[in-house]
Amino acid sequence: MDYSNLISQLLKGNPRAAARLITFVENDIEAAEDIINSIYEHTGNAYILGITGAPGTGKSTFISTLIKIYVDQGKKVGIICVDPTSPLTGGALLGDRIRMKQHFSLDNVFIRSMANRGQLGGLARATEDVIKILDAYGCDIIIVETVGVGQSEVDIFKSAQTVVVLLVPGLGDDIQAIKSGIMEITDIFVVNKMDLQGADKKIAEIKQMLEFRKNYKYDSKDFSEKYAKIELWTPEITKVNSKTGENFVELLELIEKHKLFLEESGVISNYLKNRITNETIQILKHKLTEKVEELLSSDKEIGKYIDQAIKRSIDPYSMANLIIKMLGLE
C-alpha cells in the first residue's frame, strides 16, 4: 500500500492522517516498516514523558491536568494511553479518555488509546512507532501512559526521557519502597491524591529509600553506561492533587530540572543510544521469531528433530543450535 499521501498530510499536521497511520502501524508490522522508514528523518524533536504507576493511582487524571498546563504554555501535546488486552478474548476496554474530558482543542492535543495486545512490559508492540508518528505530526511533548503496572513493567524507561511514577498514600509499606523494578527506574516520584491521609508518610518512605541508594552509590565505583540515566540522577519526589492542580508548579519545575540534567550531563546521548539499540533488538526479535516460526512449520527436517527431542535423543538447546545453523546465523 502507498502511504505517501497520508505521510505528507501527517507532516502538515493533519490529525486524521496521524490517526490513520497509527492504525496501520498497530495492525501490521510491515506497514509500520514502510511508514517509519518514510517519517524517521522527521522525528527526534519531541520530549517524551513516561507516566506509570499501579492501577488506580490516578495516572489519567494526572495527565489531564498536565495537558492543560502544557497547552497553556503554547505547546502541542500528544498522549498515548496504553490499556491491557484481555488474554481470554483479545478484546480491550480503553477507558483513559474518560478522565481527559476537558474539551481540548484538536489543534494542540492529540490523544490516542492503545491496547497492549498481549505485550508485557507496560507498553504495546507499536508504542515506539506511535511515538514517532506523533513526533513527526509536530508534538512538542509526548506523554506516554503505561498500563496500570505492578512491579516489573519497566519498558517505559527505555522509551521516555523522563519517567514519572505515581504513588498513592496507603498502598504498601516501606518494604515495597526497596523492592526491585519500577522503584528503580523512576526519575520523579509523585505521591498523588496528597489530600488523603498518609501522603507525608509515603514521601518519608521514598526519601529513606533514596538516601540508602545514594550512600550505596558513593561506595560503588562500577558504573554501567546502560544505566547512566538512572545512576547519575537522584530521583526527585513531590506530592500533588491532580483534581485541584495543587503543587503542579513544583512538579513541572522538577520535570524541567530532569530535562536540563539530561542535556547538561550528556546522559541524553547515552539514553538515545540505548533507546535505539533496544528498539532494534525488539525488531530483530520479531523478525527472527517470524523466520524461525516459518521454518518450524515448513521444514520437514525440523519435524524430525522434534520427534527426536520427544524421544530424548536430542535436547532443545541442541535443536536451537541446529536451527541457528539452518538460518545461516552461526
Added chain:
Amino acid sequence: MNEERKIKVLVCKPGLDGHDRGAKVLARALRDAGMEVIYTGIHQTPDDVVNTVIQEDPDAVMLSMLSGSHNALCPLIMEKLKEHGIDDVLVAVGGIIPDEDKPFLEKHGLKGFQGPGTDLKTIVEFVKNNLKR
C-alpha cells in the same frame, strides 16, 4: 506475520444524560467479543465525539442516548464527521429511540436503534455485519 486486524469501537454518551449503565454493559459485551472498545463516558458534546473519532480512528461509533436529544445531536455529529471527510465509519445510535424518529435518523446515515432488552449478541453481530471498512 501480520497481527489479526482488531475491530475498534467507540462507545459514548452524547448530551446531558448521565444514565450510562447501558453504555457500560455494551462496552463490556463488545470487549468480550474481542473488540477494542474506547469508552469516553458521559456528557460528550458533538465536537468531543468527532474529535475522538478523528484521533482514535475507530471502525464503529455507538452512541447511547436515553435523554430524547437524539434528533438534535445525532445529525450534528454526522454533519461534523462529514466536514472532516469521515465517511467510512459505522455510526449507530441506541437507547430510547422512538420508532417515529428512526426514518429521520436513518436519513442522516445513522443505524442500529437497538433499545433496552436487545440481546447483546444481536448488537455484536450488528457491529460485525455493518462495518464500512
